[in-house]
Amino acid sequence: MTNKTVVITGTTDGIGLATVRDLLLEGATVIAVARNKKKAARVAKELNNDRLTFVFGDLSLQSEVVKIADQIKTLLDERHVALHVLIHVAGAVSSKRVLTSEGIEWQFAVNHLAPFLLTKLLMPYLLQEKGARVLVVSSGAHRVGRVHFQNIMFKHGYFLITVYAQSKLxxxxxxxxxxxxxxxxxxxxxxxxPGLVKTGLGVKKTFGLEKWAWEYQVKKGVDPSVPAHYFTGIALDPSYALKSGLYWKNGVEVKPSKRAENKKDAKRLYELTDKLCETK
Ligand SMILES: NC(=O)c1ccc[n+]([C@@H]2O[C@H](COP(=O)([O-])OP(=O)(O)OC[C@H]3O[C@@H](n4cnc5c(N)ncnc54)[C@H](OP(=O)(O)O)[C@@H]3O)[C@@H](O)[C@H]2O)c1
Incomplete structure (x- = not known):
């Protein structure tokens, strides 16, 4: 049993919800980020555990990410604890190109900007004790992705899988x-x-062929409890300590795509994203 404090996003559905369940079973104290209060209330009732607390906000908006971070900081301060593990599970896809009210392409905002900004805002709490961990849920889809530095928000050429694959890369x-x-x-x-997992990821904001393709494909996926088990291990198990910068599938280190190993792109993307988050 662990006494770690874990912050996790994407907790009201799919893989994130299954991971919350596992983390609680392992004894972790969980601060769960959610956007939908009704769904969160249902989860809280079902899991019925006083080590689970929800904080609320829409991760597609940077202003809301700041508010989410503030709620988390307040809880950590009140409890006099450091943040031991931060897990970014929330993710989304959309058939249509949508701009948020802050003028950011929506998939880029949820899948990339939010994890970057939330990590940045919680950094002082992650640094309070040695050995903190940050887990980011990517996807095998990153292998067909590339970063379109000149068209990062897809003003032209928007296509669900291209945009999703970019965000996962x-x-x-x-x-x-x-x-x-x-x-x-x-x-x-x-x-x-996580591999292919039976969740509603591909039906929430999709239509037509893309929705149909997800419904067809996902039947072959595993139950969310499968990746949740591995994620919990990587979050808490001492054997994963210090193995920073690696890509994991089913609890085993595997090589990501060649583009994911491009150090120049990694630095360029980091600096560009940091600039977008500068005012936060
Ligand atoms: N399923 C797969 O086969 C698969 C494969 C590879 C990678 N992944 C990755 O796994 C992660 C989890 O996906 P999943 O399959 O479990 O999908 P899911 O069942 O749709 O769960 C996604 C979670 O993220 C939350 N979320 C989405 N947009 C949000 C926003 N703007 N603000 C706050 N929360 C938001 C959702 O909230 P609601 O409950 O309110 O919708 C939900 O709790 C994603 O990062 C995805 O890219 C999934």
């Missing part, structure tokens, strides 16, 4: 660059590939 590049900047004895960063 960004997750790996973020992990790699963060790992190169921070001593792993302080914080280690992990990119996670």
């Amino acid at each position: 960004m997750n790996v590049l973020f992990v790699k660059e963060s790992a190169s900047r921070i001593d792993p004895s302080l914080i280690s960063f992990y990119a996670l590939d």
Whole structure:
């Protein structure tokens, strides 16, 4: 049993919800980020555990990410605890190009900007004790992705899988660059590939062929409890300590794509993202 404090996003559905369940079973204290209060209330009722607390906000908006971080900081301060593990699970896809009210392409905002900014805002709490971990859920889809530096928000050429694959490649590049900047004895960063998992990811904001393709494909996926088990291990198990900057599938280190190993791109993306988050 662990006495770690874990912050996790994407907790009201799919892989994130299954991971919350596992983390609680392992004894962790969980601060769960959610956007939907009704869904969170249902989860809280079902899990019925006083080590689970929800904080609320929409991760597609940087202003809301700041508010989420503030709620988390207040809880950590009140409890006089450090943040031991931060897990970015929340993710989304959309058939249509949507701009947030802050003028950011929506998939880029949820899948890449939010993990970057939330990590940045919680950094002082991650640094309070040695050996913190940051886990970022990427996807095998990163292998068909590339970073479109000249068209990062897809003003033209928007296509669901191209945009999603870019954001999931960004997750790996973020992990790699963060790992190169921070001593792993302080914080280690992990990119996670859950494989194909039976969730509603591909039906929430999709239509037509894309929705149909997800419904067809996902039948072959595993139950969310499968990646949740591996994610919990990487979050808490001492055997994963210090293994910063690596890509993990089914609890085993595997090589990501060649583009994910491009150090120049990782640095460029980090600096560009940091600039976008500058005012926060
Ligand atoms: N399923 C797969 O086969 C698969 C494969 C590779 C990678 N992944 C990755 O795994 C992660 C989890 O996906 P999943 O399959 O479990 O999908 P899911 O069942 O749709 O869960 C996604 C979670 O993220 C939350 N979320 C989405 N947008 C948000 C926002 N703007 N603000 C706050 N929370 C938000 C959702 O909230 P609601 O409950 O309110 O919708 C939900 O709790 C994603 O990063 C995804 O890219 C999944």
